[in-house]
Structures are given as structure tokens and as C-alpha cells.
Amino acid sequence: MTASAPLHLKVNGVPLERSVPPNRILLDLLREDLNLTGTKRGCDLGTCGCCTVLLDGVPTLSCLTLARLAEGAEVTTIEGLGEHGELTALQRAFVEHGATQCGFCTPGFLLAATALLRDHPTPSRQEIQEALSGNLCRCTGYVKILEAVEAACRTGLPAPSP
Amino acid sequence: MAKSASGPAVPPHPLAPASGKGYRLIGRRLPLVDAALKVTGRAEYTDDLKRPGLLVGRLLKSTQAHARIAGVDVSAARALPGVAAVLTGRRFPTPFGVLPMTHDETALAVEKVRHYGEWVAAVAAVDEETCEKALRRIEVRYEPLPVYDDPGVSERPVTEKIHARALRDTNIQKEVFQHFGDVPRAFQEAFAEVKVQGRFAGVNHGFTEPHCVLAEASPDGRLTVWSATQVPHYLLRALSEVLGLPLHRIRVIKPEVGGGFGGKSDPFPHEIACAALAVETGRPVKLLLDREDVFYVNHGRHPTRNLVRLAADEKGTFTALDVEALLDGGAFSSFGVVTTYYNGVLALGPYRLPSFRYHGVRAYTNHPPSGAMRAHGGTNIRYSLEMAVDALAERLGRDPVALRLQNLLPADTQTVNEFRITSNGAEACLLAARDRSRWRERFRQLPYGEGIGVACGFYISGSNSPIHFTPRFPQSTVHLKVDVDGGVTIHSGAADIGQGSKTLLAQVVAEVLGIRMDRTRVAAVDSDTAPVDLGSYSSRVTFMMGNAAKRAAEELREALAQAAGDILGEPPAGLVFEDERIHRDGSPEVGVDFLAAVHRAMEHRGALVASGSYESPPMGGTFKGAKAGTAPAYSFSAYVSQVKVDLETGFVDVKKVWAAFDCGRPLNPLAVEGQIEGSIHMGLGQLLSESMDYRGARLMNPSLLDYKILAPQQMPEVECLLVGGEDPEGPFGAKEAGEGPLIPVLPSVGAAVHDALGIRFLDLPLTPDKVFRALERARREGTARKPPLPGETREG
């Protein structure tokens, strides 16, 4: 049906029910309907990674995901990292190592890196590069991003994420 | 009581700590003040903003490259339910542009369209779907005109001028002739001369945040515009001119900007069109460009052809430089006049060049407009020049580092075209890059297919010419305010586009006042409250805004020293500001808290305010174009790069870059490294794979899939060597580090590829198919081997 239908999902731990039309993209649902604007739109075509969210823990491009197909899923956006206003080790490392300049790519990188460190607490530099290779950064040349991820591995794991 | 810092006339402040020592914040590796917002997704970019009753704006792209608009029928679009306004170019036809003398852009195309994707109509409607439907219902009748896709054709007589203002009967937008010394004679007398012909595809800034603008006309007659811009003040002027509103009725707010690199440093058609929709509807309208539009509005680096001839005497001393450049300006002027000059004059450092001749042409074509991009005007000429220097070294059997060292300008000198050179770390850069890279063991001695190359760079640290201001106002002004809470509010009009200017403001002010950075808060940029700053371009922010902030903080410090002196019964001149206290030098116990001093100073007066500004000293010659390229300081650099080329596939793998950079005193080495690393990434992109790929007038790759920005795996190891001394006029001795770092990476890699293969590539980008073809040719011709090792390299 082209008509809206109810969608149930958990966003950053909070259960939600929304009426959503079939052609709604998850990125639009997050940004426009739920006001979670930390998820960025850089290209809308899967080519920049700015829109990355965790879908049931897996870093996923929200610009290429139909919202309705996230039925029953847990979505984690950048707003859902860290607890009680505390930064995760990874977020802290991004701050301290200068891994964010303009910051537009940052949420996407953080979500991709969070999933990486959850699955693989001590990745090699090459593994980090691979894992983050779907995220474009035009400011940093990636150097400080890689350093931040490595530093986060040393200082402790990110807060357990969904 | 504003003070103006102007070059060497300003004595060091009596309370300034001895140079190089005693700074608590200057020179430290500091995270950005807004980093916590950015890592939590809380930083607000324009597209994150919402207003009550917000409408969506969309633009109609031209499907013609060059055509007269015979008619636009918008009636069907207007009739669509949900559509609030449909505009065409005739509604606001006043031309605008970043430079006052070349206004040739309009909010929407008026009489004709000049490139594919130029915007012809604008729609505001309740949602995106309705906008798109409306756009499809607009009927434009075009009468096609001859299409110009080659600046080589555009510079000759044409049948249809793209703009009436083009020179003579051509499509030339700007032509520059300069001649200093006697170049023909120098070439006649030269012992050796080399000639290099470079060809460069256009490149785009590729910032991750697409342009976005939100405009709202309120019932009190004011217009507010939020935009992802590097130049809020220029935007404000353009809005005023086109919409016919007085400056003071317009407010421009710059939210967080997701990268600019020069691509947001013009006032843009979509910004004006969105504001026009807001005026027309009386409602807020937001307009977000899609990525394809970002490529069409472009204003990126010019597709360029240049010819560089360099002459030297028998000792290898350069005697003359002769440059020709032909720039594809695309459909509009943008910064083109400046670009045209820069493509010649930015070759005049770091080498001593007793004679120089330049002929530069920027021609209009029916490509998307070119404009300013990081290391504007300095990148392509530098590539060809450094390749020429390398070729000369080879011709003379000289070591390329030694030849460069021999020809460097000294500090405190003047170039042949009267650039004032003050601090100059070029030699320190070359030596550092040479030694760290173990140049002598590697140059010409790595196996065939591997190579190492060197190149120098040179860039302005803030354009001396304020674009709009005659008579001269300061180029940058910073205001400070402290009230009972003791927090220092810093008002600045300088645009932080991710490079960290807010952090720099906080750092400078906190340093001078001896307070913690978190006692400051930076209010940038809201034109209602921020003093005018010309914006973030030409690497001017650290130098100009930094100096203005320092002066403002020093003024505030004087007032606080007075107050603290009153409380303590101490002479103010003997007081030191540190650790949030003001105390007697050497005896911290004789002191007061910062807040107590603030409160004392506020008695019978209220909040403390201070203002500081920067105006560059007079400089440059009096000939035509003498101001182009003048700057209160210049950054210098020398990079060595190492590559490995796959001899069967032509893939170039850049292994390592030793990046020696003179930015004066690095105020925040963490941020400077970030600029260098980011510049290397961007420069390598232009060198290896990025190109605005035109077939005729058509852009084949307006997407981030086909416009190939390098992935993380392609980044080389980077070793940053910050070797500059202090600049006498920079804030705390600092100079720029935002653009200059891009310049040397391209030619140093180009030279490394030459060292690897014996082939000098002069046609960028170096895509693997090109390298492969050249290798094939070299193998056929039997020239596929290492160039000879100059004896001098090892003796060094």
C-alpha cells in the first residue's frame, strides 16, 4: 500500500510507534520526523557514510534503508552513544586527538568505529582503515581519526552498545 | 577605544611573556572547543534547523549548456496545491558576485542559461514531493546557442559571447600581462632553460555538507538568513544588493559548516533565491542542494593549462621565469580576476627570481563556474614550476634539494614584483624534509618503480586587499564582553568552517587574560552582533582575526590590571595574569581572582567591553595588479614524498610524505597537523583521481561515486615537521596553515613518480590508465629507466 502503516522500532533504547509511508527513507524518518539531526545527509546515495546508524548493532546506511523495513529493529544514532551525558571512550578520543574538524562526517565515523571496537577490540591499523572505508572525510585526511580509534582501544572500550 | 594592529608599527605588549616561553595555551595541542558538540551529534548545521511554518525550496536545473530563454511557463506549477511561490530570474535580476567589479551571477538565470544545471526557476512548497511535482510542471523554452567547452576557443573571437562583459569579441573574462626585469634578454643569456607544459583537470571542494540555506522574512521587515557560508558578510551585501533591502535589515547567521575549502566563499545563487522565496512567501524557506547541484554550482579549482619556462645561469641560479596560463573560468567570474593574477604571481616565492613575465587568461566557457579552492591560484602553477625546477636540476646534473636551497629568497626582502617578504622558513623546511626523509640515500637510488621527490610551496597568509572596503576599514574586528558572571563572550564575524577559528579565538583570549578556555564562549557568526570580518578565505583568519582578538584581549587586560592594581595597591604594569588570577610577578600570593578584578572594574560602569581590530600595513607596488598576492606574511613549505608505482598497472601508491611547514609559531600544533594531513589528502586526490570529468560541456561525474575522493587506505604516512620561526607580525608569531600545506604535495609526488619511472607527468590527474600508457611508451622507446644520480646528492 502506498498508504502509511504503523512502524514499531526502538530508537536509542526508546520504543516508538509511528505511522510511516512506504517510500519513507530511514534517514528522513530520523532527521525530519524524530528530529534526530545528528545523522547527516551528505549524498543520499550511499557514497559518503555521513548517514550511518547502527541497525541492530550493524553500521548501516540510513539513506539506503526503507524505514518500514526497520520494523522491530533497534536503531542507534549518534545521539544514543554514551550514557548520562558521558562521552564514550571513542568520543573522548575523537575530541582529544583532533579527529573532528568540521564534524559533518563525525557521527558516521563514530558509529562505524563503535561497531568495529565492539566486535574487534584491538584492530590493526589496516583493519581500522577497512572498517571505516565507507565513510568519507574531506577535512582530516583520516589520519587523526585512525589515531583516535587506536587511542580508544588503548584507553578502554566504548560503552557497551546495543 | 578600539586599537588597530598594523604590522611592525605595533610594539610587543609590555605584559607579553618573553617570546617562546611562558605561554600556557599558545603552542599546546588543544582539542576544538566545539568538539564535544560534534562527537555527540549536537552541533547544528543549517539543514538541522527548523522554523515554524517552514517551507521547502527547490530549484530547476537547466537542461541546456548555452541557450537563450525564450519563455518560462510557471502557471501549471503555481496552480499546484501546496505550492507557495514559483520564481523565475526576472523577479530579482540584479547581478551579484563576490568581487565588486565582476558582478555577473544572478539568483536564477535571466536572459539565458550558461551551463548545464544552472538554476532557472525556484519553487517553495509544503514538502519535497510537491516541489518536485511543481518543477516538472515548469516549461522552459530554450533557443540553443553555440556551446563553448574549451577555453582555447573562448579566448579567440567567438560568434556568441557568453557574457557581454567579456573582452573584445572573445569570451575572455580577464587577461593579465606583467613583466618585471627583462625576461627575453635573460633567456637569451641563459646557460640553461627548461620548459614545462602543464594540464590540470578542474576539481571540486568535495566538502561533506552540501550547501544549505534557510531564509525567513519576518513581519517587522527584517530578513534572516542562515547559511552554510564561509563569508557571511559578503552574503549579506549580495542579499542587500539583489533584494534591495538596506544592509541593516538583513541578518546573516552562520551555523556549523560542514567544510568549505573555498567552495562556500562566494555569495551563491541558491542563497539569494532562497531569500527571495522567503520574501515572496513571507514564510521561512529551507533549500538544501543535492550532491549533483553541488557539482554544478561548483566554484572549484579551474581546469588549467599553463606553460612555464625557467632560465638559469651556469651556477644554477635562476635568472628568469616566464609563465603563461589559460584558465577555464566556466560560466561566471567568481574570484576569477584574483585567480588569474594568482596563477602567475604566486610563483614568485620561495625562489629568488630577478625577472618575471606573465600572461594569464581566464576565459568563460559553458562549464559550471570555477572559483576559489583551497590554495586558490597557487596549486597548478606550483606544480608546473616545481616540475620545471626538477627538470632544470636534471639538465644541470644538480641535486634538486641543493638547487632549491641555492635559489631561496632570504627573510626580510622583496620580490621582483614587490611582495614584502618578512619571516621565511623555506630553508629550514627544505633541510628538515631532506634530513628526515634520508634524501641522500634514497634519491635516484631506490629500485626502478620506486621514487622520492621534493617540492617547495609558498602561500599568502591573508590577502592584503579587503575586497569591498574603500576607504579602508579593518579587515577583522573582534569584540569582547564580560559581565558579572565573569564569562568572556567573544564576538567575531570570522567563519569557523571546521578549521578551528573558534578554538583559536578562545585560545588567544584566554592566553592573554590568563584564564581557562572554558571561561570564554565564542559567538560566531551572527551579523546582528558580530563585528564585520571578511570571512574565511585566502588563509586570512589566523593572522587577521588572531591579531584582532589579541588586541581586544589586551585592551580588556589593561582594564582588569587597573582594577586588580586598585584592589592590591600594586602598580598595574607589574601584574601577571595566570591561572585565573591576577598577581604580582613572582609572588602569586599577592593577587586577586579574575572574577574579583572583573567585579571591581565593573563598578559604576557595568559590563566590560573591548574591541580589537586588524588592518594590514600598506604594501605592494603601484603598477596595475600590484596588490594581487600581497599579504602581511607568507607561509613556506617543503615536502618530500615517496612513491611506489605498479609497473604493470600504472597504480601510484604514495607511501610517505615528510611535510615541513613554516606557519610561524604553530598556535595549536594539533590543529596545524590536521590542516596538513587534510591538505595532503585533498592534494593527492587532485593528483591521483579527482577531476571534473567533462565531455563537451557535460559533467559526466556529478556524484561522490564517480568523483573520486581518496579512501582511508590511500592515505600515505604523514610526518609533519613544523619548523618555522616566529613571524614578527602574526599573533604570537603565527602564520597561516590552512591552504599552503596543500601546494607542495602535488609536485613532490610528481617528482617522486619521475624519480621512480623517469617520466615527468604534466597532465593531472595521474589516473592509472594514463600512467600505464606512458609506461608503455617509455618501454617502447627504451626510456623506461631511472634518471641519472647527480654526484652532488651524495656529497650534499
Added chain:
Amino acid sequence: MHLEPFELHQPATLDEALQVAASHPGDFDYLAGGTDLLPNYKMRLNPRGHVIALGGIPELHAFAPEAGTFGSLVTLRQIERDPVIARDYPGLSEAARQVATPLVRASGSLGGNLLVETRCFFFNQSASWREALGYCLKAEGDRCHVVPQKERCYATFSGDLAPSLLVLGAEVDLVSFQGPRTLALDDLYDPRGDGIRRTRLLPGELVVRVRVPPEGRKSRSTYRKLRVRPAFDFPELGVAALLSLEGQRVRSLRLAVGGLETYPRSFPTLTGPLEGTTLTDESIAELARRVQGMVRPVHNTFLAPDYRKRMTEVFVRRALADLRGAS
């Protein structure tokens, strides 16, 4: 970029899916991970009125690497991370790892990869871009901008997994309204078709699973991909190779290429005669040259076609030299 409205169907069984398809002939698309379909829809490339999302059909998720059985909805991420696949079918593992980016691979499926839309510089563009030039055969138009004629589309098959599955001798289980059937993967693609009609699938026919025969395990396999960047980019050429030796002699040798023509292709007539022989540098080089001689890329991707053709020789040679070295 929003999507044009469509009706979304979420069948729970294959039958249901086929039913929906049958009731909207020519006006539906199946949706797996959507990483190919949705960008195309956003660019208004042949969007349909009905989207049939397959995710709710349990059997399509079947994942049994030990048995060599992979449901069509198995994701590329599952494939690249699976240790059994890495051990038994390294070429498949390598191919999966080289698709697009990790973020695309999280959603992108095996079935979607085998049926990924063919690509062309003149096709993968926005509606207004294509309108400006004039639409082409593959969407809304009646001519080709690559090879000027009105009959045939030359859009390039750009899936990475097909070549590596071809050399493994994979079969695909299909189901349509006419019932189930099994095809060799080689027969799924139609060499007599073009960039538009590139498979032998019947209308509404679904890929249920891919099966890899166990013999593949005894062989070494590899996949090499030509692309400008080590991430994001579709293949400008993909070479899959499989080799098993008996002593010094070749027991089986297979080669397949993608990214060059409208379909991925293997070269049994070239590789067959080498079985039973001993591979030498010369025989490898000769084979590589002959493969190069057979492929005909056109100019509709980023890198020049003559270069892609030349690289075919290099990549084939390197792939085989590697496999020989590793055995």
C-alpha cells in the same frame, strides 16, 4: 532525495511473493538489501509502482557454508566474515570484501549482487541529466550514447560476486510461477542479451539460493578487482580464478571476468585444454593474452576501455601465478 510513492509488499512466503509479482506484471521490483535498487529509484531509473521486499521470507536467509548453500538474502557482510567461506572459498570471501564499502555490504545481499543493475556513465545519472542529453534505451529512450545505434545496450555488468561464483561452478535455485528450477550460474546470464536483457530469468522469477558444489573446496580460488579506489568503486574489471593441482598437473582450472561487458563470463574453451597439463609461466601468459583477446569493454565507465582490456591480461596472469604459487 525522496522516493516516488510505491506500494510496499512484505510477503512471508515465496508463493506470496510470486503472487504479488504476478498481479503486477512489469510494474514491480523485488527488494533485497536495496543498496542497488534504492539509489536507482532515487535517480528515477525505471522506478515501479510495486516494491516486493523479500526480507520476510525465512528460507531466503538460509546460510549453510559447510554445505555450500547460501540463501539469496545472505548479506555480503555475512559472507566476508565467515571463517568457513574464507577457508573453503577464499575467492568468494575476497570478492565480497571488495564490494563497495562495509556499510553497503551490511545490507547488500548475494542475490542482489548477482542481479545488480548493469551500469553506464549515461545511465547512472539523475533524471534531469538524462533529460538534457536525451534518454537512452535503458531508460525511457530509444538510442545508445556509447555505441550509436538503436538496437543494443552496452551497460556493463558490475557485480563482484558472479565471477567468483562462476569459477566455483555455482548453481542457482530459482522459483517462478511456472515452478522451481535450477540453473548453472553461467546459464543465468545471457550472452546473447544486452545491458537491458541480461539474464534468462522468467518474468517474476526469484533467486532462492546459490549452491556451491563441494569440489570447489579442494581448489584454491582468488578474486582480483580493478578499481580506482580501494573502496566505493564498482569493478572496472574483476577476475576470478580457480585452480586445483594433482601433483604438478592441473586437475581443474577456471577463469571468469566481470566488469567488462554486459554479463560476467567464463572461458571454458580456453581453460579446458590446460587441464592435465603443467602450468608454466608461458602457458599462463598465453592464456592471459587469449582472455584479453576475447573481451570487448566499451567506454562507459571511469577508466578507458583499452586499459581495462590490457589489465585483463595482467590480472589473469597475476591471479593464476598466485594460485600456482599457493598450491
